[in-house]
Amino acid sequence: MKNVLIASFDMEVGGVERSLISMLDNFDYRNHKVDLMLYKHQGDFMELLSQKANLLDEIRQYTTFRKSISEILKDKEFFIGASRVLAKVSADLKGRFQGVTEPGYYQMQLMWKYALPFLPKMEKEYDVAISYLWPHYFVAEKVKAKRKVAWIHTDYSTVETDVAKDVDMWKKFDYIVAVSDACKQSFLKKYHELEKKVIVIENITSPDFIKSMANEVVDNPLINDNRFKIVTVARLSHAKGIDQAVKALKLLKDKGYSDMAWYVVGYGGDEAKLKELISQYDLENNFLLLGKKTNPYPFMQVADLYVQPSRYEGKAVTVGEAQILSKPVMITNYSTASSQVDEGVDGVICELSVQGIAEGIENLYYDQELRVRLEMNCKYKDFRNNYELEKLYKVIGPHEKKHNLADSKEHRRGVG
Template sequence: MKNILIASFDMEVGGVERSLISMLENFDYQKYAVDLMLYRHQGDFMNLVSDQVNLLDEIPKYTTFRKSISETLKDRQYGIGLSRILSKMNAHFVGKIKGVAEPGYYQMQLMWKYALPFLPKIDKEYDVAVSYLWPHYFVADKVRARKKIAWIHTDYSTIETDINTDLKMWNKFDHIVAVSEACKNSFLKKYSELEHKIIVIENITSPDFIRKMANEEVENPMVSDNRFKIVTVARLSHAKGIDNAVKALKRLKDKGYNDIAWYVVGYGGDEPMIKDLIKKFKLEDNLILLGKQTNPYPYMKEADLYVQPSRYEGKAVTVGEAQILSKPVMITNYITAASQVKDRVDGYITDLSVEGIADGIEKLYKTPTIREQLSNNCNSTDYSNSYELNKLYSVIND
């Protein structure tokens, strides 16, 4: 039996976390002993972690990556606290010079780089260590393993990172796993020299689980709402484009579409800005923020249309889940969009802009036959893919 370590940040509600839960649920525990390292034991998905996984104890220094700087200093983790302050100042300075819209990725790189000397190593040696969420410095520098694998979930061609710093980290891994072909291709635009390391393993989906959860009773205002209902499940962040969703809905309302209600399930740092936009455009009755929900599927089930207004994605877990529930899906034309849906077959791809989102919704609103066709095609498609894990087993055993 081979010893595997899988590392991630926590189990807060999110697409990456849901994909990890699904992978752990389908793992072959007859052949592999799996330790799970979560930097902090928090999040609404904690109780969904398979009981066949050995959850390692928290290590105080690593919990700081899910705490504020003030909490970190209060915990007397002064070295790490100073690292966080320096990384924030440096990233803000560089971001201003380069005009970077979202310097958070670069800040996270610096945070780990500066904090590494203060972080302890793991004593146990593993056959394989998997780092499931970037940045991958913990597994790269603090874990002993015969083989190391790093996962990528986003479109790296669209985010600002220090390439040379990243390459030093990537070169400590034997394999890099992308969640889609498009995600792989966008990664290689930035890191072409790593082509020999990269493979594709799609996010594991469990249709039976999703359909079962969709039938759970939750407090759901959508049930009694007779308007045309759109749902988006996403983190409230720049990448997910919820601000563009608000602006698109404003355009639709200005054109006279007053019976559209857009429900957003999720939370995140952009929430105050999005609330301000909703108030500015007087959309309080039309765009409803439902906040963090452990089970988003009953909300998806009630939707007339699922929309993903993202600026970039690796492969959006929620889009696949909406398809499993046979919902007509509309996504923006981010770089990896074509690997997410077959346009006009099991999804509708629209221009990545406020105008594109509004026009796409208007088209689908006015043409129920298209929505029905998309829904029927999803219903007749088998989205289960636990066989994808065989690719990981091949890499482990190679």
């Protein structure tokens, strides 16, 4: 029996969190004892966690990474609060003077670096410790393990980080797991010296669960909307390109496409800016933000088209989920797009621009034959990939017994 630690931030609604749930559901618990370390026990997905994974108690200092500075100071974590302020000031200055569009990654990196002296170490030693979400300083610096593994879910060539500091951290790991080959290649553009450490393990998908959840009865405004319905499930952030989607729909409406409605399921820091943009373009009745939904699948299910307008991705979990639901899918041509969609077979890749998104939607709007072909190809494609976990078991090390994933399916808690 191997002792495994998996660490992540929390279980708020998101693609990374859904992929973690799927991995835990399909884990081989006969040969592995899994401890799950969440820095904060919060999020709508908490109730979906596998009961076979042992959820460790919160450690007060680590909960601060999901708290505001005022909350940290109220908790009397003054040194951690000071490190947060210093990280924010440094990142803001870098963004202002170096023209960094999204300094949040750099700020997060500095936040961990400055806080490390004030964070406690884990006492237990593990056979393998897995850090599931960047930045990976907790597992790198505060956990004892014979092997350490870090997961990468995004296109790191497109985000601003301190490369030297990052490389020092990455070198503490024996393996770095990319969720697609394209994600691996984009990572190595920035961290080429780490090539020997990087392997590919795709996100574990659960088609049966997704299809069953899609049939759940929810308050769904799409059902009675007879317009051409576009759906996106994404965080409201710069990376996901929702602002590009708003502008693309404006172009289409100006061309006379008044019978289109674009629904976005998700939440995030850009919500206020997006609402302002929607109002500016007079799209309140056409571009609709539905907010956070624990179960996005009923909304996907009734879409005429699923669109991912992202500026960059590792491998978008939501795109695979839309394909599982046999939806015609269009994604922008971000650097890892070819690993997500087989062009013209199970999806379409459009130019990564406002104009490109608008033209791609216009083509699919008219080409019903193409939409049907994409749907049928997805319908008959087998999206099950539990076998991907075998790669992780090889990293963890051999066991006396062979793995039998068929016997390790986990019962979920109810959605509630």
